[in-house]
Amino acid sequence: MSSANPLGINLSFCVKRWVTPNLWAPVVRDQLGLDLIQFSFDLVDPMWPSALVSRHARDVRKAADDHGITIHSAFIGLAHYTFNQLLHPDPDVRAYAEQWLERAYGFAAEAGIARVGGPLGAIAARVDGREAGSIDATNYEGMVERMLRLGEKAKVAGLSELYVEPTPMRREWPWTIDQARQMMSDVAGSATPWSLCVDWGHGTFLPLYGPEADTMEPWFSALNDVITAVHIQQTDYQFDRHWDFTEAGRVDPVDARQLLARTRLAQSPVFLEVFYPFERDSKSILDALKASTLSLKQAFA
Template identity: 25%
Template sequence: MPANLKLGMNLGFAINKYVEPHVWARIVAEEMGVKNIQFVADLLNVFLPDEIIQEQVELIQKNTSKYGLEVTSTFTSAFTRVNHFMHPDAKQRKVWLEWFKKFAKVSREMGAHCTGSHFGILTFADYDDAARREHMISEGIKNWNELSWYARDLGMTCLMFEPMSIPREMANTVEDTKELLQRLNENAGVPFKICLDVGHAPHPNDRDPYRWVRELGKDSPIIHIQQTELNHSRHWPFTEEYNRQGIILGEPLLQAIEESGLEEAELVFEIGHREAWGTEFRIIADHAESVQYWRQFVKD
């Protein structure tokens, strides 16, 4: 039986460009044509004062309701791509645990049923020392597990981590991802799942994006989709121009999903535009064309 798939939009495209909830909500609903939202922390960093957070959450609730959108998940993004649970300073790890708890609470207020991030990032000093490396990974697992019990009390269904591009950022091979997922789930309050990204297959021995989906798709309720070249993570749009160059296409991706045993998932657009004259004014149009391409395969 084919997987039940929906399209979603990661709001990374809106960071510093379309930050107002009434602006990005209208763009996603009316110009891009997507209903499901993956909200990103860089649009509302919970380090901000509580009164500002509450005001913004109310605006987000008002405008997602107005435009028929649903915040199904939340995630960290470009500016929150930091060491967090594997920071070498224990005091800062503690601060980030409280940050993630607050972000999870705010996520639930927006309507999200799960939240996630990269697992954590090792410094070179910690990565190069085998004993220290394992200690820091254990610290990361401990903090994620504590967060998972907090997420359970909030009513979330799962937590997610994203396999990344280099060993210091964790889970950069299929085997490492499976091992980390198993370790996280040994003492979890809610299940840990994976947020696959079809561009994150950079290891020299593991560069087939479709293999990642075939082997890990069943544990990935959200898959980030981007157009890319082999050996890169370009975050290109699915426009005619880039589809001629790229390796991510609808038919083989859906085939890999079916072979994985995945039953239900969101394919979430994570498309990036560099700050340049050639791309700055194409953001909305490129997203709209990307959605149009994928509507051939996903009819939600």
């Protein structure tokens, strides 16, 4: 087995541009020279009518097969992320979010995608804007119950793994290493295993974690037994930028690969996850993506 991390790309860059498989598959394979992706549910809403969801699932599976692309996993994307999901203050919205994920599992299974994940939810902000150090026990316990229930539903769908992605927000869970460890322990009995997908721009958010958090090493070292995928982005550690590697930032691809090897994560797939303003022209994005993937491929070769 190769000692280098498998390198892929999250289809976040395709939103409102290369929105169908006959568009994104040749971009990934022919323009970027990649054969590993993480699908984004910004491209398919699993709550569409069932026949429409199934047709898109078949199209995704066929395009991946035709172009020699492996779809490692599917992540929830930005659109669903905005709705507070499993921690919305309205319990009916939480129930809907659980149903949304169940439908997402069905789409993934039909599309030949074995893993689904993303951030799970956010509590509402207080009127005075003050934020507690963590969500309360009732919210947390309810979310764990839903995660275990979702594990059962994912098993029925035929999935092999579910992901939670830690985010650098006090209103979400988990946002610290200790919280992530607690969550993984609390869902260890899930019918479908839960793992972590960690993001380079999340654990290094200095305004939240302080100046000592200028590296992902603490996250990788402490949680390497439950991390099975990684998002990489260029960022300045001041916000969760999701820049590509044509931008100036603090993430060096060569150092990134060495860090993953040093923390015993050399086999975990690494996905470039970048977002662009909708008004930016698509040609300049393609050029930036080509340069970025080339830089990453050279570092991870």
